[in-house]
Amino acid sequence: MHILIIEDEKKTSSFLSKGLSESGYIVDTTENGDEGLLLALDIDYDLIILDVMLPSRDGWSVLSMLRHAGKQMPVLFLTARDAIQDRVKGLELGADDYLIKPFAFSELLARVRLLLRRAPPRCNETLKIADLEIEFERQKATRGGNRLDLTSKEFALLSLLMRRAGEVLSRTLIAEQVWDINFDSDTNVIDVAIRRLRSKIDDPFEKKLIHTVRGVGYLFEDR
Amino acid sequence: MKIDNAHQLKVTPGFRGWSIARQLAWLYALSASVMLIFASGFLYWVLITTLEKEDEQFLSSRVQVFDLILRAGNTEALEREISQENIGFSNSQYRAYSRILDESGRTLYEAHGMDREIPPAVFPDPNQLTGKAKKWRSTANRSYVLIAAQTGDNDTNRPKRLIHVALDETGEEILVSRYERYLIGVLLIGILVSAAVGIITAQRGMKPLADITRAAERITASQLHERIDVAQWPQELVSLARAFDAMLDRLEDSFSRLSQFSADLAHELRTPINNLRGEAEVALSKLRETNEYREILASSLEEYDRLSRMMDSLLFLARADSAQTMITSLTMDASTEIRKIIAFYEALAAEQNVSVICTGSGEMNADPILFRRVISNLLSNALHYTPVGGEITFSIRSMDGGIEVGCRDSGMGIAQEHLPKIFDRFYRISPSRNIKTEGAGLGLAIVKSIVDLHRGKIAVQSVVGQGTSVRLFFPA
Numbered sequence: 100m101h102i103l104i105i106e107d108e109k110k111t112s113s114f115l116s117k118g119l120s121e122s123g124y125i126v127d128t129t130e131n132g133d134e135g136l137l138l139a140l141d142i143d144y145d146l147i148i149l150d151v152m153l154p155s156r157d158g159w160s161v162l163s164m165l166r167h168a169g170k171q172m173p174v175l176f177l178t179a180r181d182a183i184q185d186r187v188k189g190l191e192l193g194a195d196d197y198l199i200k201p202f203a204f205s206e207l208l209a210r211v212r213l214l215l216r217r218a219p220p221r222c223n224e225t226l227k228i229a230d231l232e233i234e235f236e237r238q239k240a241t242r243g244g245n246r247l248d249l250t251s252k253e254f255a256l257l258s259l260l261m262r263r264a265g266e267v268l269s270r271t272l273i274a275e276q277v278w279d280i281n282f283d284s285d286t287n288v289i290d291v292a293i294r295r296l297r298s299k300i301d302d303p304f305e306k307k308l309i310h311t312v313r314g315v316g317y318l319f320e321d322r
Numbered sequence: 323m324k325i326d327n328a329h330q331l332k333v334t335p336g337f338r339g340w341s342i343a344r345q346l347a348w349l350y351a352l353s354a355s356v357m358l359i360f361a362s363g364f365l366y367w368v369l370i371t372t373l374e375k376e377d378e379q380f381l382s383s384r385v386q387v388f389d390l391i392l393r394a395g396n397t398e399a400l401e402r403e404i405s406q407e408n409i410g411f412s413n414s415q416y417r418a419y420s421r422i423l424d425e426s427g428r429t430l431y432e433a434h435g436m437d438r439e440i441p442p443a444v445f446p447d448p449n450q451l452t453g454k455a456k457k458w459r460s461t462a463n464r465s466y467v468l469i470a471a472q473t474g475d476n477d478t479n480r481p482k483r484l485i486h487v488a489l490d491e492t493g494e495e496i497l498v499s500r501y502e503r504y505l506i507g508v509l510l511i512g513i514l515v516s517a518a519v520g521i522i523t524a525q526r527g528m529k530p531l532a533d534i535t536r537a538a539e540r541i542t543a544s545q546l547h548e549r550i551d552v553a554q555w556p557q558e559l560v561s562l563a564r565a566f567d568a569m570l571d572r573l574e575d576s577f578s579r580l581s582q583f584s585a586d587l588a589h590e591l592r593t594p595i596n597n598l599r600g601e602a603e604v605a606l607s608k609l610r611e612t613n614e615y616r617e618i619l620a621s622s623l624e625e626y627d628r629l630s631r632m633m634d635s636l637l638f639l640a641r642a643d644s645a646q647t648m649i650t651s652l653t654m655d656a657s658t659e660i661r662k663i664i665a666f667y668e669a670l671a672a673e674q675n676v677s678v679i680c681t682g683s684g685e686m687n688a689d690p691i692l693f694r695r696v697i698s699n700l701l702s703n704a705l706h707y708t709p710v711g712g713e714i715t716f717s718i719r720s721m722d723g724g725i726e727v728g729c730r731d732s733g734m735g736i737a738q739e740h741l742p743k744i745f746d747r748f749y750r751i752s753p754s755r756n757i758k759t760e761g762a763g764l765g766l767a768i769v770k771s772i773v774d775l776h777r778g779k780i781a782v783q784s785v786v787g788q789g790t791s792v793r794l795f796f797p798a
Contacts, residue, residue: 182641274666283631286670286698288670291669291670292669295673314621
């Protein structure tokens, strides 16, 4: 997968490029809007990460030129401007997602994966990782053959973790996906919810499946 | 160019633009002048009409005397009457002259020298102007009032006679013109004096205003504790001074809150930056194990999160303050939104064994995301202060012109002295700043901002040991 980063702040561009490369993507970077536009028109990228405030040509303009030229690759906006009008403008111009600085890299990664996957997340009837199995249709989870007694929100949380197994999910993303809460709260609600889920699916078993990535979020993985 | 513009913009101030002292002085002088002019004009008129009436009465009484004598036919008496006319008052300014003419206009009797001074021709025709006096000025520049009367009828016993009486009123004229001069003098002086008195009174009257201005000028940001309402002000200014002092109270309060806010802000921002810096410095001071580095980086991430959350909250508050935030008001069901937030906090509430319920329902107009944030902040706060086994109740009630959302907990309560300040930024009831157990102290400030953005109202009641109740009112 080939990603173009158009970002004039060197440090940001460098950690994005490093993080994405390590996650297995091929990354090109450029620092100015004009050059970014030329590259994007020339090469068929799978995704463009675009800063709004850029020298020579701003992000809005790059996006509208791209769409005008018929390029339909997903574009993810990065910006320090979080006013609702700005978001609306970005999305109306044809951006596919919008991230406000400062953002968690894990969140950016999750969104990049979502955009690249494009197809809705797998909705198989059942999903099995290690000895943990969930049946989405019947809202039923078993581990090692034993039925797990989960509340509906716990089931939703486990479903999210299992569908995105191997990805570090930030607390913000979890709150948004499971509870539809789209603002940052100071509380440790997610931590408590994970702790309660763990007490049901991990604590009684030798093998732990839910892992904490300190300072970032949580990860479901069969290690 | 600029000067020209400024000149053009300068509008000559109308009466309303004048200083109050000037207005008062002018009005005072104007009213005093009008009164003076009216009073002296009236007196002048009274004097003139009285004099004229007296003159006319004198003349007509003379005519009556002559008429009586003529009826009696006593020519001797007539002659005596005419010749001795002014003897009794030889020094008098008022001299009367009389003349009797026959039908054909021939002079029968007349006062001495009258022929030269007042010829018969200047007298009015008695047939046209019966009883009417006429003013006339002689060649010797003396002023006379003349009257002519016809006596007798067609009866043969009484021949027709013409009576001419003239009254010298030169002295009267001198008196009147002197009176006029005095009157004008008095008027001018009166107007000047009243203007002066007006100016002095107005200036004296306005002096307390200048004093109050000076008192206000003394007060600066660093001396907000000074008050104006200590001097003996005139009644009109007492309320102004009080209002001013009340404003100073509010300003002082805002200033102290602001300086408290800056101190808190500095603390809140410095702490994480200090941690980050310190950890990084120590980490770089020598080579370390990989997991030590990981540990430091993870700890840094937590600090970054804390900083960025605080930044978000502060930005939100700043925007709400400048009212640039557009709120997208939608009609929504309050209980649905509240239940959603309760579901989010379910795990936390279950952990603390606190039951959270929502009663009532109602439609309301609000920004859903902002409203959820309000409920989330309230619930998070309530959970924080409610002990194990407690209860938190949200209640929704439709009211006149809006909806009331209440949040009551069975927590520890808030002491009265803290209540007015709990919506201040960074305000925390316990002075210890333990970030792990409490937020940055911005939660309730955000609640207030959001309620303000919706033009709503907020009220708190609390009893220590029994719990706190926050009531929010959202207008429809």
